[in-house]
Amino acid sequence: MVERTRDIRVSGADALALHIASCIRTESGGLHMNILSIQSWVSYGHVGNASAVFPLQRLGAEVWAINTVQFSNHTGYGDWKGAVYSGQSVRDLVDGIAARGALQRCDAVLTGYVGGADIGDAILHAAAAVRRANPSALYCCDPVIGDVDTGVYVRPGIEEFLRAQALPAADIATPNRFEIERLTGLDCSTLRGAKQAVLRLRAMLRDGGPACVLLTSLETDSTPPDCIDMMTFSDGGFHLLRTPRLKLSVNGAGDAIAALFLFHHLRTANAVAALEAAGSSIYGLMRRTAEAASREILTVAAQDEFVAPSQAFKAIGC
Numbered sequence: 001m002v003e004r005t006r007d008i009r010v011s012g013a014d015a016l017a018l019h020i021a022s023c024i025r026t027e028s029g030g031l032h033m034n035i036l037s038i039q040s041w042v043s044y045g046h047v048g049n050a051s052a053v054f055p056l057q058r059l060g061a062e063v064w065a066i067n068t069v070q071f072s073n074h075t076g077y078g079d080w081k082g083a084v085y086s087g088q089s090v091r092d093l094v095d096g097i098a099a100r101g102a103l104q105r106c107d108a109v110l111t112g113y114v115g116g117a118d119i120g121d122a123i124l125h126a127a128a129a130v131r132r133a134n135p136s137a138l139y140c141c142d143p144v145i146g147d148v149d150t151g152v153y154v155r156p157g158i159e160e161f162l163r164a165q166a167l168p169a170a171d172i173a174t175p176n177r178f179e180i181e182r183l184t185g186l187d188c189s190t191l192r193g194a195k196q197a198v199l200r201l202r203a204m205l206r207d208g209g210p211a212c213v214l215l216t217s218l219e220t221d222s223t224p225p226d227c228i229d230m231m232t233f234s235d236g237g238f239h240l241l242r243t244p245r246l247k248l249s250v251n252g253a254g255d256a257i258a259a260l261f262l263f264h265h266l267r268t269a270n271a272v273a274a275l276e277a278a279g280s281s282i283y284g285l286m287r288r289t290a291e292a293a294s295r296e297i298l299t300v301a302a303q304d305e306f307v308a309p310s311q312a313f314k315a316i317g318c
Contacts, residue, residue, distance in 0.1 A: 033107040033266055034062045036097070036130060038090060038123055039255065040113055041067035043082075045296040047074040048112055051252035052259035054299055055281075055306045059263055064106070066093045066126075068119050076251045087118025094126045103133035110262055111166070112255050113144040114154065120161045127169050138209065138266065141170035142258040145179045147217070152182070159183075163204070171209030172265060173201060174258040176217040188215075191222045191318065198233050212271050214261050214278075216254065230257075230279055231318070234271035239315040241279040248290040250297050257282045260306070272315050280309035287311075 035056060040048030053063045068090060071082035097103060109127050114120050127139045143162040146152040152159070163183055167173055177188050180197045183204075188194040198213045205211040218229040223242070230241045260278035268274060284305030289298045304310075 032060070032062070033263070034064065034102070034105050035108045035110055035262070035266075036064045036066070036094075036103075036106050036126060037110040037259070038066045038068060038126060039111065040069045040071065040115070041065075042071045042074050042080075044073040045252070046256075046299045047252035048255055051255035051297065051299060052110065052112070054303070055256055056259050056263055058303050058306045059260075061263060064097060064102070066090055068113075068115055074251045084115055087116070087120075087122040090119060090122035091125050094122070094129055098129055098133070103130050106130045106134055106137050107266055108138040108140060108262055110140045110142075110259060112142040112258065114158050114161065114166070116155060117157060117161065120158070120166065124165060124169060138171040138262070139169060139206070140172040140174065140258060140262040140265075141166050142174045142254065143167060143179055143183060144254070145175075145182050147176060148178045167201070167204045168206060170205055172212045172214070172262060173205060174214045174216065174254070174261060175201065176254060177215065177219065178217070180213075180215055188218065189220060191220045194218060194220055194231060195233075195238055195318075198231065198238070202233060210265070210269075210271075212265065214257075214271070214275065216257055230275060232271045232275050232315075238318050239272045239275060240318040241275050241313055241315045243279060243283045243313055246283075246286050246290045248286065250286075250289060250295065252297050252299075253282065253286060256285065256297065256299070275315050276313060277309075279315075280312045281306050283313065284309045284311060 037049055037052055042050050049065045053065050056063045069084045071080045073080050109130050111123050130137045145154055145159050180201055181188055184197045184200040186197040188197050198215055202211050202213045215231045218231055223229050226245050227242050228245050232239055260281050261274050264274035264277040285302045288302035
């Protein structure tokens with residue numbers, strides 16, 4: 001698949017815009033990656049795999065999606081129909097893929113919301129199976145616990161599972177501010193506190209991997225009221241990406257940013273480059289969604305934002 005970029009409008013940052021566009025472009029015969037994504041699925045709207053799979057495919061990745069639930073819509077509506085799958089069913093699907101000899105070609109495992117202990121066990125089984133087949137594969141854990149406006153919305157025991165088992169098996173973690181505070185016990189209301197939390201969470205990750213943390217939805221005393229931040233730590237330094245704050249309330253944005261960050265980290269092996277590319281794309285997606293006053297993120301309608309963001313943002317050292 002060949003994607004041609006369109007003009008990127010970034011005041012005072014044309015070189016950065018061209019760099020991001022050229023990095024995101026997928027050329028025929030070029031970059032190819034396989035990602036095993038174990039998440040929820042909704043038929044209507046975009047959360048879980050329904051938020052993560054299409055952006056990855058649009059960028060040229062092959063996604064082996066395993067769904068942990070099949071719901072009519074996300075639970076933010078208050079009611080839904082559908083079924084929750086067992087941990088054994090997830091294990092069976094992983095083992096079926098393994099039987100095809102495919103796991104040795106798997107570049108990464110991506111996981112998000114964990115519905116119960118049996119799903120957690122299945123996720124660990126998948127990550128271990130992929131690593132046995134391909135020791136260079138990465139595991140990206142989005143440690144979903146809750147958010148500032150909702151509080152904790154996972155079942156009892158999931159927070160402890162993430163802290164004690166999932167994160168120590170992971171190479172990359174993508175928490176929001178609420179989640180990193182819960183996982184580390186550190187307050188992130190200041191930039192200094194957020195940095196300490198990133199380092200503490202990074203120390204929890206798997207030895208031998210990139211041990212990379214992307215902190216999203218960050219608001220500190222240094223964040224202007226009309227902006228929102230993301231932060232990562234790489235090569236001995238912190239980098240912050242700041243974008244304008246948008247007036248919208250949607251579900252599934254965290255699933256999309258985790259997928260985009262993983263993709264660009266695999267592509268570049270550089271957390272700062274991944275932050276800039278993923279952050280620029282997610283801002284474009286959210287801006288388009290806000291302009292349409294949509295309750296669901298416009299994953300399909302705004303798909304060009306994944307390939308050539310309409311606005312590019314540069315991370316700065318902090």
